[in-house]
Each structure stands twice: as C-alpha cells, then as structure tokens.
Amino acid sequence: MQNLSRRGVLTLGAALGLASVADPSKAWAWSSAGSIAGTDTVSDPWRVWDDATDPLLVDLLKSGQVPAVNKAFEKWVDNGDALPAGIPAALTTYLRQHNTLPSWADQAKLDRAAQFNKRMSMYLFLLYGLGSGIMSTVIPREARNVYWSEGGAVMKSRAAKTFTYGYDLSAIDAFKPTGHFVVTSNKTRLTHAAVRHLLPQSSHWRAVTDDQDFIPISNGDILITFHSLGTFVHGKLKSWGIRMSAAEEEAFLHMWQVALHLLGVRDDFIPATWAAAKEQSQYALTPLMAPTPEGIDLADVLLNLTSAVDLGVTRGFQREFARYLLGDKVGDWLKLPRDYASRTVIEVGWPAYVRFREGLSPIIPTTFSLFDQFIRGLAMLFLNNGTSATYTPITIPTGNRAG
Ligand code: HEM
Numbered sequence: 011m012q013n014l015s016r017r018g019v020l021t022l023g024a025a026l027g028l029a030s031v032a033d034p035s036k037a038w039a040w041s042s043a044g045s046i047a048g049t050d051t052v053s054d055p056w057r058v059w060d061d062a063t064d065p066l067l068v069d070l071l072k073s074g075q076v077p078a079v080n081k082a083f084e085k086w087v088d089n090g091d092a093l094p095a096g097i098p099a100a101l102t103t104y105l106r107q108h109n110t111l112p113s114w115a116d117q118a119k120l121d122r123a124a125q126f127n128k129r130m131s132m133y134l135f136l137l138y139g140l141g142s143g144i145m146s147t148v149i150p151r152e153a154r155n156v157y158w159s160e161g162g163a164v165m166k167s168r169a170a171k172t173f174t175y176g177y178d179l180s181a182i183d184a185f186k187p188t189g190h191f192v193v194t195s196n197k198t199r200l201t202h203a204a205v206r207h208l209l210p211q212s213s214h215w216r217a218v219t220d221d222q223d224f225i226p227i228s229n230g231d232i233l234i235t236f237h238s239l240g241t242f243v244h245g246k247l248k249s250w251g252i253r254m255s256a257a258e259e260e261a262f263l264h265m266w267q268v269a270l271h272l273l274g275v276r277d278d279f280i281p282a283t284w285a286a287a288k289e290q291s292q293y294a295l296t297p298l299m300a301p302t303p304e305g306i307d308l309a310d311v312l313l314n315l316t317s318a319v320d321l322g323v324t325r326g327f328q329r330e331f332a333r334y335l336l337g338d339k340v341g342d343w344l345k346l347p348r349d350y351a352s353r354t355v356i357e358v359g360w361p362a363y364v365r366f367r368e369g370l371s372p373i374i375p376t377t378f379s380l381f382d383q384f385i386r387g388l389a390m391l392f393l394n395n396g397t398s399a400t401y402t403p404i405t406i407p408t409g410n411r412a413g
Pocket residue numbers: 151152153155156159160161162168169171172175198201202205226227228231232233235236239273404405406407
C-alpha cells in the first residue's frame with residue numbers, strides 16, 4: 011500500500027516533468043515494477059555497489075595477490091574451462107558461486123540473440139564503436155573514472171579490452187562452454203570492484219569527482235552505461251527501420267539482462283522490457299550527460315584510434331558520423347570539428363544505404379561503396395582485436411593513473 015501510494019506520487023511527479031531529474035545526488039524514483047524482479051518498490055541504485063565482490067578485492071589488493079591472479083587468469087578464457095589453479099581460496103569460492111548464468115537465463119533466447127547479433131554485426135560494430143564508445147565520454151562519472159584509473163593512460167589497450175568484452179558478448183557461442191563471455195564478465199566485475207577500492211585513493215579523481223567520499227561504479231552507474239550500449243543500439247536500429255521480429259528484440263534485451271546480472275546489477279534494477287529500459291534511460295541517462303575535460307580528451311583519443319585505420323573516409327567524415335549518431339549537442343560538447351559537406355553526404359546516403367542493404371529499396375545509392383568500406387573497415391578493426399594474436403585480455407588494475 012505504501013509503495014502504491016509512493017508510486018502514485020511518482021506518477022504525478024512524472025506528469026509534472028519531475029521524473030526527468032535523475033541525478034545521483036537526488037532521490038531515485040524509478041519503480042522496480044518495470045524490472046525483471048517486478049517488485050513495485052523504489053530503491054536507489056546509486057547507493058548499491060557490489061557487496062559480494064568488493065570486500066574480496068580489497069583483500070586481494072591489500073595482500074598484493076592481484077598480479078598473481080592476473081597471471082593465473084591468462085589461461086582462463088572459455089566458459090567451460092575449469093577454474094584456474096593457484097588462485098586464493100576465497101577467490102575460488104567466489105568464482106564457484108558467480109561463474110554461472112542466473113537461474114532465469116533462457117538459453118533459447120540467448121541463442122536467438124546470438125543469431126540476431128550475427129545478422130546485425132555490421133551495424134553493431136558501428137553503433138557500439140562510434141556511438142556508445144563516444145557516448146561514454148559524455149557520461150561525466152564514467153569519463154572521469156576511466157580517465158583517472160590505471161588504464162586511462164593507455165587508451166589503446168583499454169579500448170582493446172573493451173572490444174574484447176563486446177566481441178565476447180556478440181560471439182555466436184557467447185554463453186556456451188566454448189564461448190568466453192561468462193569468464194570475461196567475471197573478470198570485468200572483479201576489475202570494477204578493484205576500481206571501487208583504488209580510485210578513491212587518487213587525489214586527481216577526488217579533485218574532480220562529484221562527491222569526495224563517493225565510491226565509483228554503483229549499480230546506477232552500470233545501468234546508465236547499459237543504456238548507452240544496449241538501449242541506444244536498439245533505439246537506433248528501430249529508428250533506421252531495420253527488420254527485427256518481436257522475438258529478436260526480446261532476445262537482444264535478454265542477452266543484456268544476463269550481462270547486467272553478470273556485472274553484479276540487482277534484478278530489481280534490470281528493466282524487464284524495452285519500454286521500461288527506454289523509460290529508465292530517459293529518466294537516468296539523458297539528464298546526466300554533460301561534457302567534462304576528461305571526456306573531451308578521451309573522445310579525441312578514441313576517435314583518433316579509429317581514424318588511424320584506413321576507413322576510406324576523411325577524419326571530418328568520421329567526426330560528422332559520430333555527430334550524426336549522437337546529435338550535435340554531444341558533438342559540440344566534445345568540440346568535434348564540423349564538415350558540412352560530409353554531413354550532407356551522410357544525411358542523404360546513410361538512410362539510402364540502410365534501405366538498400368535491408369532490401370527495402372532496389373536502388374543502389376551512388377554512395378553505397380563509401381559507406382560499405384567505412385563500416386567494413388570498422389568491423390575489421392573490431393574483429394582484428396577479437397581474433398588475432400593481439401587479443402587483449404582483461405586484467406585487474408593495481409593502481410591509478412599517475413597524472
Ligand atoms: C573496466 C565493461 C560500466 C568504469 C572495464 C572493463 C570492461 C568494462 C570490459 C575491463 C577492460 C578495461 O580495463 O578497460 C563495462 C560494461 C559496463 C561498465 C560492459 C556496463 C554495462 C562501467 C561504469 C564505470 C566503469 C559505469 C564508471 C562509472 C571502468 C573502469 C575500468 C573499467 C574505471 C578500469 C579500467 C582500468 O583498468 O583502468 N569495464 N563497464 N565501467 N570500467 Fe567498466
């Protein structure tokens with residue numbers, strides 16, 4: 011009853027436009043009725059971290075065992091691999107419990123998601139790489155965390171590690187014994203727990219963060235990053251008119267729900283439907299996006315990494331494409347240079363390219379090969395990292411960026 015009336019208040023708040031004010035320092039008002047737990051309660055994900063994992067990492071870091079764990083993790087890659095030998099007993103116990111799918115995971119949906127990822131792969135490389143990757147730089151907390159953590163100083167290998175995650179998630183056998191994603195998620199969850207302990211010790215990070223005592227990477231932070239990935243990609247595919255069956259859309263969401271669980275997000279925060287995800291995204295992510303000096307620098311570094319590969323287009327075209335995906339407000343925040351001629355080509359050519367590729371129009375646009383080379387180049391960049399000897403394993407950091 012109490013929850014119901016609280017919800018009523020929140021609905022009124024939404025009607026008055028108040029629900030768009032999602033700020034980590036303000037009360038959270040998204041009801042978990044729209045979550046996979048389906049409980050009509052309101053709890054604050056900005057105040058939830060990872061109790062199952064964080065104390066373990068504090069112990070491992072304090073006892074200097076992380077380098078040995080990283081070494082032992084080198085050969086632990088496939089979901090079906092035995093747990094690595096020679097790691098601390100507490101970590102083995104932890105992994106026995108967490109290196110597994112949630113009880114509600116549906117293998118049939120995960121298989122459908124894998125097929126969907128395969129069919130969508132060209133769009134996914136583009137959207138995750140040039141869309142979500144750059145969007146992460148206008149999520150202030152994430153930008154500052156990434157910049158001031160150890161990996162922020164070596165963005166090339168950091169980006170490669172993030173590619174590893176995306177590649178493992180999108181692989182056809184991602185959740186099967188031969189796939190890597192469950193293991194990769196566990197390594198990522200452990201990495202996040204290490205960052206929660208390490209970053210608050212960085213004077214640089216403390217100087218720029220929004221709350222001196224704050225612990226990074228809460229469940230709320232992870233949710234908004236999910237919206238910059240899954241929810242963003244789903245929305246773009248829909249707006250481009252790409253054919254997706256209801257079952258495919260549901261499967262793609264299910265894959266992300268499992269991914270969020272594996273990163274330690276509680277079920278009562280994980281959206282149950284795309285409608286709920288969209289609502290949570292508009293509530294929590296949209297109002298939080300803003301430029302920071304760290305984010306502007308990271309975006310430049312990331313865009314330069316992609317323009318170091320020959321995509322058959324100019325730097326101006328690549329920056330304009332990022333603007334096209336994310337909007338000019340974000341482009342202006344990040345000080346992305348303008349190239350109006352390229353913008354015209356993109357605005358006319360990209361929808362025509364998608365229509366032709368999807369069989370919705372028989373007319374080959376004159377700019378077909380330009381866009382085809384561009385997205386194939388991005389795909390190669392991604393795939394080279396995922397399959398070649400340069401595959402970059404995820405390692406748990408032991409310090410912060412020096413300065
Ligand atoms: C590390 C993925 C959310 C901050 C990582 C890594 C992956 C990853 C794959 C390991 C590779 C690397 O070291 O770069 C994800 C995913 C997320 C998520 C899939 C959500 C869906 C967040 C959020 C923050 C964050 C919300 C901060 C607000 C970091 C930091 C590192 C890291 C600081 C460590 C980088 C280092 O070693 O210095 N994340 N992350 N992540 N993540 Fe996340």
